[in-house]
Amino acid sequence: ARPENIAALNSQMILRLLMLLLLVAGPDPAYAQRGDKEGEAQTTRVPPEKIPPAPPLSPDQALATFKLPDGFRIELAAAEPLVEAPVVATFDPEGRLWVVEMRGYMPNADGLGEGEPVGRISVLEDTDGDGRMDKSTVFLDALVMPRALLLVGSGALLAEPPNLWFVHDTDGDGKADDRKLVASNYALPADPRRGVSSDPEVASNGLLWALDNWIYSASHATRLRYREGLWSSEPTIPRGQWGLTQDDFGRLFFNSNTDHLRGDLVPSHNVSRNPNFRATVGANVQIAQSQSVWPGRVNPGVNRGYQEDQLRADGTLATFTAACGPLIYRGDQLPPVFRGNAFVCEPTGNFVRRDILVETNLSITATNAYDKAEFLTSTDERFRPVNLFDGPDGAL
16 A cells, blocks of 8 residues: 555565465364353354455455555555465565465465465566566475564575475576475474464464564564574564564564554563573563454454454444554655554454554554544455565555
């Protein structure tokens, strides 16, 4: 999304939005519904007549379902069949878009068969300068549930639980031909029922090269450093569930599915230097107090939608239940007041939140930028945003 009054760039290396279409059916109920009350009646709270049809839409039809604030527009960068089931993306110095395609996730309502090696890393290019990707090269395939990617040096750090690989293209043909193991304990525990080495709902992810030159992950208690071709690691505090971002000062921000923005106000290693001091004051701080949300359509297919207060009377989601993919916007194509704002995905609510961050007395608070509304909403139930990042042109 970007302001209406900014002209299109000649070399449009822009990802405005990359969509992941998830099955409405959730994961295995035995896992997804942990914490249910014994004997709780699990009945639908949205009458069938209030649920509109959700047919698959073409990319252009899907774009027509989006609502943004005045002055913004949304543009398509890539769609099927060029890319499939994207969960992570990043640009390289040449303007190519690297995408993690988690093609094995939820092949059925129970998640059985996710251990099939159908995941891949693809590199997308816009060869004619029209702003849409038109060429795809499979950099690495036959992967089992890949979930994180970070370009480091001349290679790519790739998470394929339980392994963390450092992969290279040594002959310049655009395909990986060298793979070295960096860690074999990434993204545990295992979920043998679904045939995968880690539970997809809680596995480590979100590789982020932070300002302090350490590489951090969400839901992982180890940080990495790459120096002169060698890898080192050391313990750190675990952070959030899905996604990790930083501000201009290198402070880390993350979330859990029901707590959409948390952060470290101070470097976490500063509060853990003394092994006898267990209180991590200033780390993993709740930044956003309110978890109220304002979708643009009814949301019958949400976790614990049968519980009181999870849905409003009109059938819309009331509070965050699947927050993920946070981003502190650090680009310069949106108006200056957007710089340093936090954007957060809510795939079950079919929207993207924008929070304004205010720093006072060494603390940070986040509030919704809009009154009972969201930055980006959609009436398409199949719009399931899962990740956000800055493009090299400053677009979101």
